[in-house]
Amino acid sequence: MSTYNAPLQDMRFLLNEIAGLKDILALPAYAEAGVDADTVDSVLDTAATFATEQIDPINIIGDRKNSPKWDNGVVTVSPEYKSVYKQFCENGWHAMPGAPEYGGSGLPNLVNFAVNEMWRSASIAFALCPMLTMGAVHAIEHHASDELKQKYLPKMVDGTWGGTMNLTEPQAGSDLTAIRTKAVPRGDGTYAVTGTKIFITWGEHDMAENLIHLVLARLPDSDPGLKGISLFLVPKFLVNDDGSLGARNDLICSAIEHKLGIKGSATAVMSYGDKGGAIGWLIGKEGNGVAYMFTMMNHARIHVGLEGIAVAERAYQHALTYARERIQGAIIGDAESKKTPKPILFHPDVRRLLLDMKSRTEALRAVGYYAAGQMDIAQKSPDAATRKKAQAIVELLTPIVKGWSTESSIDITSAGVQVHGGTGFIEETGAAQYYRDCRITAIYEGTTAIQANDYVGRKTAREVNKETGDVAFTARALYKEILDFAAGLSGCDKLGDIGAALKTAAQALIDTTEWVVGIYNTDPANAHAGSVPYLKLGGIVTGGWLLAKSAKIAQEKLAAGADDGFLKGKIATARYYAHHWLVQAEGLKTEITQGGASVFGLDEPLF
């Protein structure tokens, strides 16, 4: 087994060199709070220790030893989960992403992002609980009345109470228009909520004293489409005016799911109003429920992308530990290894597998952190034009961070199993858990297809500047920036090969984007048939760009006299990525621009 060690060096490198931590800390919102780079350093160190020593050891407990148990509506977690949750809250980690007025830390989103990577590497199932609560917190904070905010937020931010998001119903998954859950006014300003919600992450458990469910439901005689859906706050225990807990509300967890992965988390079927109606409070305005969900969508999706990055990192560390210990067979091309055996890390293909895992994880992390930094600028920059530009980048990168990171994590954790050989297929080795755990990340919070639709449509072909009529202007500008950077790097003495590979790949992305924009209005089905490969292309090129940028910075530091294995490693991973992943861009371009018709080549009855 291995122990999780937060990749602090790569995290710090990305925060400082790629994501712009210095500029973000200089924004008035953070500078006034007195957060500086040294404090961020200490926060990262302290979080890393907590992740390693407290959260990492319970990951296996939730998965294979003592998963949450359901009994007649009550869900009980292991004592270890309970104790770590308590300590997590007491030490202020739960409150960290919250707003300072409700007890949060006021640290930039970017720092939260790095710390959250640690929680998720250590245990994605555990980390889902605070993640969902904070999602509910953001919804209440942005859209609910002051009364609801004051009553619920402080205890949700510090983790005393949990929060959940109730969107999905058996007939309403990706298509929320099919929602049937009802909310009927009770005449006193509250609503009676009835209906069934499924796939409710941490919908019921005994780590928090109360659970605050946010439920999408329809008012009587509402619009049958998305505009008829409103958002309600439905607490498990009603809360008295003095903040104490009152009667149990009319809702119950009627079952928990048996899942492929994230078994340490309870995924609930929630039944509202079996005895007449659960009491709920309207959040914001009637009919705005889905719109409110969409305002949180970028944040939620980028954070699911982070789960992919985090699990990929954990799988890499696990596989590397094994590859350094396991001795098996003589090494090809190394006669000495017949006499003095060497670990399997020296076998060419194990070497390739591990470097593939490492370089891809670093590429995913670079794009994720870059996007997280842009989110801070989009929210806190004093300059409106800067905010707008950063927000457009966040919008464009969101489906990439979500869809590409999670899809890649499936491959990367699979490679982790492969490094272990036969033992990887055995649960006791631990490699399989990461492979199972990450599988959901490409599904929930919008499947990869949903991300790809978003990327090809709303974020590219349907992005129109109302004043100038320009289409796909954010994507075009970013890809041009990548191409220009690549052209500059191509002439670089030591990194020319990386620059050349990036240039070819960026050109392939630009060509494909022009093709997508060109046919989108006349043949949208063709564009969407290639949308997932297009998303992959976008990920590979943006990831390759930020790795190449990292390599350039590393090269400059080395040239200035730094002698550091980490910096040399940044160059080596960027080079591997250029020669193994950027080279795929041209093939993807061909697949996307020429493969659409063949997707529809087999008539439906012949399947």
Next chain:
Amino acid sequence: MKVLVPVKRVADKDVKVRPKADETGVDLANVKMSINPFDENAVEEAVRLKEKGVATEVVVVSVGPEKAKDTLISALAVGADRAILVDAGETEVQPLAVAKLIKAVADKEQPQLVIFGRQAIDDDSAQTGQVFAALQGWGQATFASKVEVADGKAKVSREIDGGLETLELALPAVISADLRLNEPRYAKLPDVMKAKKKPLETVKPGDLGVDIAPRLKTLKVSEPPKRQGGGKVADVAELVNKLKNVAKVI
């Protein structure tokens, strides 16, 4: 009562370190560094003494490179009041020199109690506390598993072969902490964010009038030899014979 706690910045205990290729030392490039675990127990004990109202101030001191500031800040985050860095740069400072430097700090600070960690997990010397006590001429109780301070005296239980020994020391005194002394707390995020606002003073070894030139020379640092395969013995006679003539241990 003031308590002084010397802390050392070492490779994190969860990191698997490896010797450098040229065998001149342990490869610490790209390695997470943390406070020495035994020193964590020492800080924890001092902070508990303060929480009990026995101590009035906890001062942490570290001898090391500038980056040892991080180690001091981590101690401030769990409750130490202020910190002193003796910035020795990248020079290796050996136990005797560390003890002299801590003595210089103690002469100025006048603590009633100095709590060391029993040893640092990097070089495992386990000398600094003892040398310091000798230099000061103070009583010492090393490898403490329980500490009670009252009426100008410290009662210390320490683990020895075959049981526990309890010593009583007149203050000022030196204690070195064992892992069983307490369970160090995890720093809370709000305290981590406030830690940098606590006073942290930096001095140079020269300011303290101490020569830190190494007295010992490291010849080589290498991996322990790989374990050779064992053999089975038929009976006790063969075992004794092998121990005597092959292993030459009896």
